[in-house]
Amino acid sequence: MSLFISFDPKSTFLIFGLKEMNWFTTFFVLLLMFYSFWILPSRMEIMKLNFLKSLNKQFSIALKSMKDGTQMYFSSIFLIILFCNFFGLFPNFFTPSSHLxxxxxxxxxxxxxxxxYGWIxxxxxMLAHLVPLSTPMPLISFMVLIESISTLIRPGTLSIRLMANMVSGHLxxxxxxxxxxxxxxxxxxxxxxxxxxxxMLEIGVSFIQAYVFCIxxxxYSDESDYNKI
Known part of the structure; x- marks a missing residue:
């Protein structure tokens, strides 16, 4: 049996022959996000709200130049990736974050x-950001090329880092x-x-990698807004 069979969405979960049901495990996080039906929140509800407040605070620090409410996008992505990583540790569950x-x-x-948005x-x-301060005149063209490449590959490196950590741990x-x-x-x-x-180590890695990915x-997104600079 191949070591990588657990990363195949068509081989680890079967319901009535529907092999593609593995991808629906991504939306299991929605089952944990429903609101309480009681006036007074439960302890679990209080813990969840405190966690979300601290999470939004962390993203607000990173998004200094963004408007209020922008951090909710990153908090939502963090929760989705976190639960995808966590559920992937259970037997017969598929890990979507192991796919690029x-x-x-x-x-x-x-x-x-x-x-x-920043370039428009x-x-x-944004053009000035491509040339670091105190760059010698002969190296300006070379630095623009290097900075442009490093900027364009950012989403790819983030995705590859998350995928590599998930695959290595599961292997x-x-x-x-x-x-x-x-x-x-x-x-x-x-x-x-x-x-x-x-x-236990992989549980910690699941949290850390989701946080590193989103932060x-x-x-990177905050660098494109110069409203408060």
Whole structure:
């Protein structure tokens, strides 16, 4: 059996022969976002609201030059990616964030929207941003080329980073699971302990990678707004 079979959306989840149902696991996060039907919020509701407030505060710091409410876009993307990463750790669940196209679906449109906005509204300042301060005159053309390439590849590097971290973690868990088969009892206990530790580590990685993806995307987007500069 291939090690990469867990990343195939048509091989890890079957319902009445509908192999494409794997992609619908992406929307499981919506089941956790419904509001309470009671006047007084529950403890879980209070924890969720406090978490969302702290999350919006973090994105507000990164989006210094943006208008209020913009951070909600990045908070929503963070929650979707976080739950996709987290649910992917369960058996027979598919991890959409291990696919490059899924990550590009979030990074490219949002980055391109702010990027085009900056070039249309603040063309002169965006051009000046391509040349660092104190750059020698002979190197200006070369620095413009380097800065342009580094700006254009930003959504791609964000997506590849997220994909690589998700794939590497799941491959380690798969290798440890396959190593347990036909081993002595003592070795099995040790491998189970190691795999449990790796699972806890992957839970942390799921949160960190979702946060890094969104905070870097927010910082890149904030560079295109010069209203408060």
């Amino acid at each position: 196209m899924f990550n590009l679906f979030f990074s490219v449109p949002l980055w391109m929207g702010f990027f085009l 509204i603040f063309s002169n300042k 380690l868990l798969t290798l440890m699971g396959n190593a347990i088969v036909l081993k002595p009892f003592i070795i099995i206990i040790i491998l189970i302990f190691i795999q449990t530790s790796l699972t 870097l995307l927010a910082l």
